[in-house]
Amino acid sequence: MLKNEIEEKVKQFPTYLKSWVKTFLGGLTLFCIISLIALPFLSQNQNFTHVFLRQFTLAMIFSIFAASWDLLTGISGQISFGHAIFFGIAGYICAYLISYQNFPPWIAIFIGAIGAVFFGLIIGIPCLRLRGPYLALGTLAFSLVLLKLFLMGSLSDVLFGSEGISDYRIQISDNPVVEYIIILMFMIVSFITIIQVSKSKFGTILKSIRDDEVSADASGINTTRFKVYAFMLSALFAGIAGACYATYVGAVNPTGNFGATISFYAILMASLGGLTTIRGSALGAFFFIFLEYSLIVAGAEIYVNLIFALILIVVVRFSEHGILKPILERIKDLWDLLLGR
Amino acid sequence: MIEDIMNMLFNGILNGAVLALISLGYSLVYGVGGIMNMAHGAYFMLTGYLLLWGMRIFPGMLFLTVIFVIIIITIIGGLTYILLIKPLQDTHVGVVLITFGLAFLIEQWILIVSGTTSASINDYVLFPGTTEFLGYSMFNQYIFFIIASLVIVSLFALFISKSKLGKSIRAVSQDREAAVLMGINANRVLLYTVMISAFLAAIAASLYLPGAALTGPGMGWTYLTSSFAVIILGGMGSLVGSVVGGYIMGFVTSFTSIFLPNGPSWAHVVPLIVILIVLIIRPRGLFGKKKLR
Structure with missing residues (x-):
């Protein structure tokens, strides 16, 4: 039964792909992917x-991270301010x-990513007794405590202290x-996985928990279990991003991998692009990394976080859906105009 | 040994007084409006730095500077509500995100102005000198602070139970819609609540921080999480709970940092352990009546 279904889906896949590419969103996504693939050969x-190119790599790592935050907060409504936990743990395991x-x-x-999933389970279970803003503070507390544990001098034999681990071998490849x-x-x-998950039945369940937890509970959904699943899934992708980041930098240290700044980056990128639009976090990440890069080039490195905090306040205050949706609408209007629809 | 015990008791009361004042305001704002103000720790931290800068600009006018700084922080609290929280009240995520952004903004601003190095504002104590008690010497400033905190907490309790504004605050916290129907301007009540909470944090900071140290702009987060642990322990939105919880937490922290090996670094982990234990054993806290919202 299941096998037939899968076979049917595989058979239908080429036609589905064709029709998807013809739609506006599909065409744009394909265009972006192709230009990203072509970029290094230019x-x-x-x-x-x-x-x-390294800046692009960094932007891609952070877009995975921001998307994982969006999966947890935007789709399933569990606000996490301590996403750096998963990011840092995976980075440390990988580097070690x-x-x-x-x-x-x-x-x-x-x-490393599996270690992050395990942490997602450990942190998810006590934190799920908290709701809404309290969960945000609970996760923030967790990440701060982990940061302090890793910075602690008396534990430096086990957790490598404030120096962290640095090694020339911690990299995916010599060639950028x-x-x-x-x-x-x-x-x-x-x-692809995150977007498909958010569209699937599982994603619908998560959205129902976000919108009305009591009703979701009443309609027979084990909300606690699904929230833990959401935590673990989000931790998996945050862990992949964290491990990639460790290999990208070639070193790990507590403030660079566990700091509240890292969690803040995920929040900023995802809400810049727009909550619940997974693609928005990629846009936010690229915007963010290149703004940071240009500020560093301009010699204003110290103002980077200040400017980003201002941007976050302005975006959250004046535009509920982030910048992705308005931009996409403009482009779509232009597109329709060009095609004469 | 006796000195250790005295040290523990005194530090416990001191920490408790600080935490009680901070989490009282924090708990009040949550109880009345369901608002989670992530910038609350930033108010505390900002007070210390404003005091530092203010004393550099106006040396010799300590009392005036302290009062001035407290007023500024109260106004900042009011502005936070009017400009940032009020337009976004309907979305919980929005309020949390925007106040988090504000806290981060303040932190980064101070980082740019004064750097990460910790500064000492020991010279700015209102009451210099020490008092000996059973062979243990205590800062006069801290004795004053402990007494002042007790007085403020009792005045606050009187204010909430007797005054007209206090009654309307209680009304809004019990049933916002009914309070609005009775002719209470709920937005104004919330504005006053946020201002009161900022005021309490500013008082705690301006009396406690001279004598302790400004350990860098990131210290706001530490106080935010500790006061969060306190209100989880005391019960969400319960004012009695946050005072009692504050003192319990203060004693536990000072006990850990004095009697356990490697204590001072483990003391940072205490709030988390308390949160975990309370959440597992009694999720609504010591004095909480409502279930978690």
Whole structure:
């Protein structure tokens, strides 16, 4: 029965793909993916590959991270202010395995992500007694405490102290182009999975919990179980992003991987793009990374977070749906005009 | 040993007084409007830095500066409500996000102005000198602070139960719609509530922080999470709970930092452990009547 269904879906897939590409959103997504794939082959210039392309890689890592936050907060309505927990834990596990146990980066990234899922389970269970804003503070408290544990001098033998781990081997590849392609694959797979999950029956259940938990409970949904699932799924993608980030930087340290700033970045990127629009977090991440890059180039590095906090306040205050939806509507109008519809 | 015990008791009362004042305001705002103000810790931290800068600009006018700083923080609290919270009241996520953004903005602003290094505002104590009691010397400033905090808490209880504004605050917290129908301007009551909470945080900071240290702009988050732990312990929205919880938390923290090995660093973890235990054993807290919202 199930096998037939799957076979049917596989058979229908090419026609589905064709019709999807013809729609506005599908065409735009495909255009973005193709241009991202083509990008590294545009130039062999050292400056281009080692500086500019690396910024794209960073933006892609953070878009996975922001999308995972959006899955938890936008889709299932569980506000998390401590997403850096999963990000940092996965990064630490990955760095430890590569540097001390000589694991290949591939396996280390996956084990790191699984470690983050485990943390999602541990943190999800006590935190799910909290609702709404209290969950936000609970997760924030968790991440601050983890940060303090990792910074603690007396535990530095076990948790590496404030220095963290740094090793030249913690990287996916020497070649930035190869690194870029691998991270791009990670990003595409993560986004497809998250978007499909949010469209599936599971995603509908999560949305019903977000909109009205009592009614969801009354209609026979085990809300606690699904909230834990949402936590774990979100932690998986945040963990992938965190492990990739550790390999990208080549080192991990408490403030860089656990700091409240990291959680803040996820919140900022996702709400900049617009909550519940998973694609928006990619837009937010790219916007964010390149604004940061240009500020650093302009020598105003110290003002980066100040400006981003201002942007967050303005966006949340004046535009409930972020910047993705308005931009998409404008482009769609232009598109229709060009096609003469 | 006796010195250790005295140290623990005194520090416990001191921490308790600070936490009680902070979480009283925090709990009040949540109880009345269902508003989670993430910028509450930032008010506390900002007070310390404003005091530092204010004393550099106007040396020698300590009392005036302290009063001035407290007024500024109260106004900032009011502005937070009018400009940021009020337009977004219907969405919980929006309020949390925007006040979080505000707290981050304040933190980064101070980081730019004064850097990460911790500053000492020891010279700005209102009551210099120490008093000996059973061979244990205590700061006069802290003795004054503990007494002042007790007085403020009792005045606050009187204000809530007797005054007209206090009664309308209670009315809004019990049933907002009915209160509005009775002719209470709920938005104005909420505005006053947020201002009161900022005022309490500012008083706690301006009396406690001289003598302690300004450990960098990130310290606002620490106080935010501790007061969060306190109101979880005391019960959401319960004012008695937040005072009692504050003192319990203060004693537990000072006990940990003095009697356990590596105590001072473990003391940071205490709030989390308290949150966990309370959530598992008694989710509504010591004095909480309502279920979690």
